[in-house]
Structure formats: C-alpha cells, structure tokens
Amino acid sequence: MRKGEATRSEILRRSAALFNTQGYFGSSLADIMAATGLKKGGIYNHFASKDELALNAFDCLFEAMKSRLLDAVASASSPPEQLLALIDTFCGLRSDPDFQGGCPLLNTAVESDDAHPALRERVHNGFAQWHGLLKRIIGQGIQQGDFRDTLDAGHAATTIIITLEGAMALSGVFGEADPLGVAREHLHRYIDTEMRQ
Amino acid sequence: MRKGEATRSEILRRSAALFNTQGYFGSSLADIMAATGLKKGGIYNHFASKDELALNAFDCLFEAMKSRLLDAVASASSPPEQLLALIDTFCGLRSDPDFQGGCPLLNTAVESDDAHPALRERVHNGFAQWHGLLKRIIGQGIQQGDFRDTLDAGHAATTIIITLEGAMALSGVFGEADPLGVAREHLHRYIDTEMRQ
Amino acid sequence: MRKGEATRSEILRRSAALFNTQGYFGSSLADIMAATGLKKGGIYNHFASKDELALNAFDCLFEAMKSRLLDAVASASSPPEQLLALIDTFCGLRSDPDFQGGCPLLNTAVESDDAHPALRERVHNGFAQWHGLLKRIIGQGIQQGDFRDTLDAGHAATTIIITLEGAMALSGVFGEADPLGVAREHLHRYIDTEMRQ
Amino acid sequence: MRKGEATRSEILRRSAALFNTQGYFGSSLADIMAATGLKKGGIYNHFASKDELALNAFDCLFEAMKSRLLDAVASASSPPEQLLALIDTFCGLRSDPDFQGGCPLLNTAVESDDAHPALRERVHNGFAQWHGLLKRIIGQGIQQGDFRDTLDAGHAATTIIITLEGAMALSGVFGEADPLGVAREHLHRYIDTEMRQ
DNA sequence: ACAACCGGGACAACCCGTTGCT
DNA sequence: AGCAACGGGTTGTCCCGGTTGT
Numbered sequence A, B, C, D: 001m002r003k004g005e006a007t008r009s010e011i012l013r014r015s016a017a018l019f020n021t022q023g024y025f026g027s028s029l030a031d032i033m034a035a036t037g038l039k040k041g042g043i044y045n046h047f048a049s050k051d052e053l054a055l056n057a058f059d060c061l062f063e064a065m066k067s068r069l070l071d072a073v074a075s076a077s078s079p080p081e082q083l084l085a086l087i088d089t090f091c092g093l094r095s096d097p098d099f100q101g102g103c104p105l106l107n108t109a110v111e112s113d114d115a116h117p118a119l120r121e122r123v124h125n126g127f128a129q130w131h132g133l134l135k136r137i138i139g140q141g142i143q144q145g146d147f148r149d150t151l152d153a154g155h156a157a158t159t160i161i162i163t164l165e166g167a168m169a170l171s172g173v174f175g176e177a178d179p180l181g182v183a184r185e186h187l188h189r190y191i192d193t194e195m196r197q
Numbered sequence E: 001a002c003a004a005c006c007g008g009g010a011c012a013a014c015c016c017g018t019t020g021c022t
Numbered sequence F: 001a002g003c004a005a006c007g008g009g010t011t012g013t014c015c016c017g018g019t020t021g022t
Helices: A002-022 A029-036 A040-044 A050-075 A079-095 A104-111 A117-144 A153-170 A179-195 B003-022 B029-036 B040-044 B050-075 B079-095 B104-111 B117-144 B153-170 B179-195 C002-022 C029-036 C040-044 C050-075 C079-095 C104-111 C117-144 C153-170 C179-195 D002-022 D029-036 D040-044 D050-075 D079-095 D104-111 D117-144 D153-170 D179-195
Strands: none
Touching (some): A002 A029, A002 A104, A050 A104, A079 A117, A104 A117, A104 A153, A117 A153, A153 B104, A153 B153, A179 B153, B003 B029, B003 B050, B003 B104, B029 B040, B050 B079, B050 B104, B079 B117, B104 B117, C002 C104, C029 C040, C104 C153, C104 D104, C153 D179, C179 D179, D002 D050, D002 D104, D029 D040, D050 D079, D050 D117, D079 D179, D104 D117, D104 D153, D153 D179
16 A cells, blocks of 8 residues: 555656656557566556546656646736746756756647547636636735736736747757847846836 | 649548648548549659648648738738838738648647658748748848847747747637637737837 | 355356356356455365366356255156256256356356366266266166167267257347247157157 | 479468367467478468468368368259268268368367457357358258248258367267267258158 | 559557565 | 466567569
C-alpha cells in the first residue's frame, strides 16, 4: 500500500517529465520503462493504459505548476505585486528540472490539439483556471484602486498569459536572445505603465 | 510545368497541412496517402523518406509564411507601419486554410524540440531569420528617427515575436478570449507608446 | 483448513463453468478472479498454476456429470430402462446451470485436441469410461435377453454416445430445430426397434 | 495482382487448417507466420486483422466442405442415394488433409459459442444451409415415394447431422472404436429401415 | 522506365500467467 | 494471503525496400 503509492508517484513524476519534453506520441512505453526502471507489468499494475498514465501525469505536472504560481500569489500582498510574483515564478520555472520541457499546458496544447480530445479538454480547463486567476487578481486590483478602472481585466490577463507562454515556448529554440527575461521585463513595464495608475 | 512537379507540390502542400496540425509523429504515411490520394509508391517516387518529405514540407510552409510577412513589410513604407503590417498579417494567418494548425515554426519547435535534430535546426534558423528581419526594421526605424534611440532592437523584436507566437499557440485552446486579437491590440499599443517617439 | 476447502471448491465450481463455456484459452485469470471474487494470490494459494486449476476443474465437472448419469442408471432396474434413463438425463443436462456450456468432455475434446496433452488424456479416459459403462449395460441386457444377441455392444454404445454428443454440441447453434429432443426421440426409437427383441 | 491472389489463397488455406485444428484462440499470428512462411507485414497486407483472416478462412473451409457434399449429392440420382453419398463423403472427409481437424462448423461452434459473435453467426448460417439441403432432399424423396410420407423431414435431417457431427467430433479422441464408421453404418441402416418404404 | 504491389522486420501498446516480498 | 513487479507473448502499425507486371 505505502510502497505502491510511492512507486505510483515516481512513475508519474518521471513520465510527466518525459511527456513534457518528448510529447505524448514521442514517449514510448520503452522510454517510460527506462526512465522508471520498471518493466511493463510494473507500470501497467498502476495504470490501465498509456492514456490513463498520460492524463494523470499531465494532472500531476499541472497541479505542481499551479501550486507554485498560487504560492507566489499568496506570498504577495497587493494585486500588482501578486502579478509580478506570478510572472517571476513562471519565468523561473524552466530552471526547475520538473519543467525542463517547458509549460505542460502549452506543450500539450500544441501536440494534442487535434489528436487527443481528453488531453485537449484538460488543457482548455487549465487555461481557463489560469485566466480566471489572473482576471480575479486584476479585478481586485481595479477595485482597490491599484489598477485603472478603464482596464479590461480579461484582456490584460490574456496579454500576460500569451506573453509568458510564447516566451516559454521559444526559450528552447531561440539562440542568442533570452525570451523569458525579455517577457519578464516587458510585463513588468506593462504593469507599471499600462495597468497601474 | 511538368506533371511530376505538380504532383510533388501537391504532396508537399497536403502533407504540410497534415504535419502542421497533427505533428510529425502523429501523421503516418497512411494519413498522407489518404490526404494526397496517392499510393505509397507514388509518394516515395518523389521523396526518399518520410523525413525528407517532412523537411521539404516544413520548408514549403515556412517559405509560404515568410513570403506573406515579407509582402506585408514590402507594402508598407515606414518601419512602424511595416511592423504593424507584419503583425496584422501574422494574426490573420490562422484563417488561411494552409495555416489552420498554427505557426509551423512554433509547432515544430514544440514537438521536435528533442526528437528531431534536423527539424530543430530549421526551426532555429527560421526564428533567427524572423528575429533578424524585425531587428533590421526596428534598427532602421531608430536610424530614421521613427523609434527612440534608447530602444534595444533585439529586445523589441523578441517581445513582438513571443507575443505573436504565444497568441497563435493559444488561439486554438482558449475558450472565450481571442488571443490573436488581444495580441494585435497589445502590440499596436506597445509600438505606439513604448517604441515610437 | 475447512474454510480453505470450501473456497477451493468454490473456485473449482466457478472456473469449471467458465472453462466449459469460454474454453481454456478463452478464460483468463482475470475472468476467474471476477467470477470467484478472489485476487490472484487467493487463487494461486490453492492451485499452483492455471493448468492445475483447469485439470481439477475438468475433473470436478466430469465427476459431476458422471454421478448424474450413474444415478440415473442406478434408479432404473432393467438395462433398456437404464439406457433410456441415461439418455434422458444427458439430454436434460443443458438446463442445469453447471452445464450451460454443454458437455465438458466434448468441449475439451474439441478445443484441446492438439493443444493440451494432459487434458486430452483425461478426455480420452472420460470417453473410455462412458463407453465402458454403456457397453456393460448393453452386454448385461444381451445376457438377460433384453437385447438381441446379434447386437455389437461396442457399436451400439458408440452410436448412442455420438448421437448424444452431436446433439449437445449443436444444441446451442441450431436455430429452429431442437437437437437434444430429436436425439432423445431417435435413440428411444433406436433402442426399441434395433436393440430390443 | 496474380501473385497477390495466390499468396492470399495460400494464407487462407494454411491458416484455415490451423484454425480448424488448434482453434481461433489457440492459433497465434506467430503460428500463422510459421505456417505460411510470411512475416506479419505480409499477412496484414492481405487481411486487416486476425479476425478478418479467421472469418475468411472459415468461409474458405466451409465452402470447400459444401462443394464436396454438393458434388456427392449431384453425382447421385435418387434422394436415398443422395443421402447415402453425402454421408459417405462426410465420413471420408477426415482423411483429407484439409479437414484433419474435423468439421469446421462444429469446431467453430464449440469454441466460439460465446466468444466470437461474427463466427457464431456464420456457423449458425452454415448449419441452416446444411439442414436445408437435407430437408430438401428428404422432402423430394417423400414426394417421389422413396421415403414414407409419415416422415418429418426436419427431424430426419437433424438426426443425420447430429450423428455425423458427433461422430466427427469424437473421431479424434475415441480410442479403439471408429465413430465415423459406426455413424456411417448406423445412418445407412436408419435410412433403410426408418425412412425408406 | 516506372509506378503499383507485396513483403519485411522492427516496434508499438497491451495482457498474460507467474512469483517474491511483506 | 495479498500487493507489486516481472518479462515474455499477444495483436497490430509503422516505414520502407525489392520485385513485378505494364
């Protein structure tokens, strides 16, 4: 019981990293076997199929990311600072070995856009959660007078997300430039000059 | 034009659309056969392998995108207007059936980040070309006095690219919001308030 | 020990029904687990292998059938009546839930003809027992004057068995006709007109 | 085209023999590969799945059997002689290498009673054809005055079929006795004494 | 000469019966 | 006695080359 839970978590952690770097179709069971040190039977004892494993692995990684971002938000007191903390945390995510492949939301969105409806659904839901969080923070900031009341919270939230995601997606393939650093700087300035009053 | 050239182009067009929506590993030769209406022999007569086909299809789609963007740039007279034209053109790309899957650069970057070195190389090169183009335009704008001379052309170019790519990548999975419209508006404002003088 | 014996019998009963309807290869351990409500460990605690379980399950079902037929024989006084009772009992077997799959002898014979030597041996032995029983009854009938002395007991026994088995085997797949009823009627008439004197 | 048809037929012939002796579940693709000398790709080029192969193989063997029986019927002039010819032909089938495993109808009926609906359907249909053929012959015999008009054609047809099938099924597992010979003799006598007038 | 066909072999995911360890 | 791991075996798909008929 205890041992099983531990290995289950281990499988999820390792396979999540694989899926996030090589993609769902690019990660074979042989890869997962090699990454976990288990044989096929050992894996199929915990997950009925590769699909179920992938879904759980995605959830695992998404929850991990969410908790980091929520922690960052919780550690800040005012809405503007909450946004800045969230941005900084996201931009720092890539140095974490768990997120070496980038943002699981975007990666899954790009790969499983057409192929995997179940994953697509989770991605959709994930972005909705994220967008909702930002919208809530910005709305509160408007209410408290931190942000201008002419601001469209939804638009601002979308702006932040696409900038962060675009930077994260390109951080691996851009040569000289540092997309995440640029995004961080750009969004800080955006918040200061366009949102704050 | 020869008949052979025509079918070769047709294979490229059809398979490029497949690769761009379903990914490289997600598109089997059976899919390509179905999409082109040709048998395996007919395809292998023009391309030595699936890899070669994929590489050529990527080039085909990338060149198509490049020419659209370059046309937009050529149609504008001043650097700021050139940027705006490029942005608008990119944001309008998704409605083109050839680019239904999104930006081939980003799609390929995300899927073949670790798996396919040859494709990765082309993606890297593609982004470099794009970044260089923007940098050149912005540099010219600074020289001509359209843009502030305190502006870092590379940073600004990166900012524009990541915003556009992030928006394009999320335009398929975002529910209510319209990422490409938000990106367009955001970049227009960014150019007006942060770059222009 | 007592409890163990009970569960062992339960496993045998349930798995025998499975093997008799779905066959040896068609019944997986997962099926047996579902049918018995036990886990794999609980089954392997009583039987060393699926093979051993199958052998015992066959024996169990065969003995059950044998005892029904022997009871029928014992309840009749004269050889002709013994034959008729045996025939009627066999034809009524299919309505018994334990024999829903038909005659275990024939089922096993057909499926494991070439695959499973150990089972084949038991089937061979089972038919020999059955044939011997009929031959003995018929021989006794000849001796007592119930049957003609020109009768070949072995031939008559074989005739009865193949008719019964053929009817049982086809009783599941024949549409309108009722093979077991026809067999019963045919054999009654056969005994009356060809065997009796 | 011609070559392909030839190998397709060869696959059907060989696999039909396999299925008829070892059963559907007992015959793996590895067995079929060994029997045909082809690799998996070569087989799956002609059949989409093992199921489709099994269905076609069954049809192939069933048609072969049907044509033998129909030929025998066609070679006889009167209904009684047609029945006798059919019986003799069926009893001689086992010596044919194609039918070493016995009657495909009964084998499939016993094994795939519960497991394979598509096969079960074909078996059902096959028995219906056979039963109809016998019924028609007997009916004609009654009309022509060869058989008694008190005879129930359906019952008589069923009697003949179950006797033949039972004998065929047991011909492999019976030790000393010769079920097919006994069946042949029994049915000849049955026709002479019970059907003819 | 050339395109369609046929066959090859590696590999995919998944399930199986089985055995230790706890 | 039960959970966890095993590893070989299952069907099926993949991309690709050699052969063959036209």
